Amino acid sequence: MSKTEQPRVRRGQRTDTDLTVSAPAELMAFLVEKLPHKNRSNIKSLLKNKQILVNGKVFTQFNHPLQPGQVVTVAGNRAPETTQYRGLTLLYEDPHLIVINKQSGLLSMASNKERDRTAYSILSDYIKKESPKNRLFIIHRLDRETSGVMMFAKSEKVQRLMQESWNDTIKERTYVAIVEGIPEPPAGTITSYLKESKALIVYSSQNPEHGQLAITNYTVQKTTEDGYALLELELETGRKNQIRVHMQDIEHPIVGDSKYGARSNPINRLGLHAQRLAFEHPITGEQMQFMAPLPKVFQTFFKQPE
Missing domain, CATH: 3.10.290.10 (RNA-binding S4 domain)
Structure with missing residues (x-):
């Protein structure tokens, strides 16, 4: 040997x-x-x-x-099942980062309406079991009804390193969405400038002076006979509600998203899922990649009839 x-x-x-x-x-x-x-x-x-x-x-x-x-x-034996909590699954943890798969319906962090059960509070309780001094810092957020890969830092330093170098550090950020109608052409790029109103609604403009640059690439993956499409979306920028607004811009809003123009809700949730996140580890420099499987309700919706 x-x-x-x-x-x-x-x-x-x-x-x-x-x-x-x-x-x-x-x-x-x-x-x-x-x-x-x-x-x-x-x-x-x-x-x-x-x-x-x-x-x-x-x-x-x-x-x-x-x-x-x-x-x-x-390993000679299968790894134990990934640690699960009500509302999230722990995908990865090291001394610097925690990566999770967040379920639809769970807030990323506290709001005026809900302070107790959030992804932040669940994970904060989890790390404090090891030591009461442990603290958690949010790096980026997912909307409450959006599921998928999300990342937290275990120190202010790592949070700052990730946020300050976000565009260089994040190598890939891919979502999937179910939208109303079938986009034409089947692949394209949406570019606009986004700005949030006092009513917390994000507006899109072609005027660079009216917001922050937002770029979304989309590709149609599957369609249904009754006029829905599954899109893969890759973000070149990470603005609040970016995908939701851009889908409204091309008149193919995400199902369940009445805030941004949807008229239907066939899966009883927002049809948006953060599927893949690839980045350079802020401390070790290692290339990391994490995937959250397509939710079963998405799979069932596009299952071909036998």
Whole structure:
């Protein structure tokens, strides 16, 4: 057995194997080379079952970049289920950040109407169980009825680093939305300037003096016979209510969004979900990527009749 392959046995469990990275590579290619007794399907199963760790952290993306000196662990057992709380699922945690999948209906942080049950309060209670001195800082927000990937900082320093370098640090921010009607063309870019009124409604303008620049790219993914479309949306800017306003701009509002022009609510919630977030870790510089699965109600809505 080579020095780069070291088995570790945990009592009562199967063997874990540590593999040291010697040259830059993508995770799948590295595993194919190091695990000749497993085919690609076997390796995909290991990734799906969260049995592949890089420097102790679970990664499920086959194209995750590896650097020399990192240790890839092939766990002999499936990882325990992701920690869940009422309203959110904990996707990732390290000494600096917490990443969650927030459910629709949960506030990001306290408002005048609700102060107790928010994503912030749930996570704040969680980290204070380790130490009462622990504090939580919000990096970005999702609307109450929007679900998906959301990130918090464990220190003011990390919050500041993320917010001040947001456009450089965030590599990808992808949403999916169900909209009324089917956009034409099926892919495009929406650009405008957004400004919020005193009534907390965001307005769109083509005048640069009337707000902040907002850019949204959209692609139609699926459609229904009765005139709804599933869009993938990638943000180049992160303004408040940006996607909701831009969908209203092109006359294809998000279902359930009466505030911005929707006339229907076929899934009984706002049809917006933050699916993917990729960023550079503010402390380690590591490339991070997290995904929140498409909500079941979205999947069911676009399921083809048999």
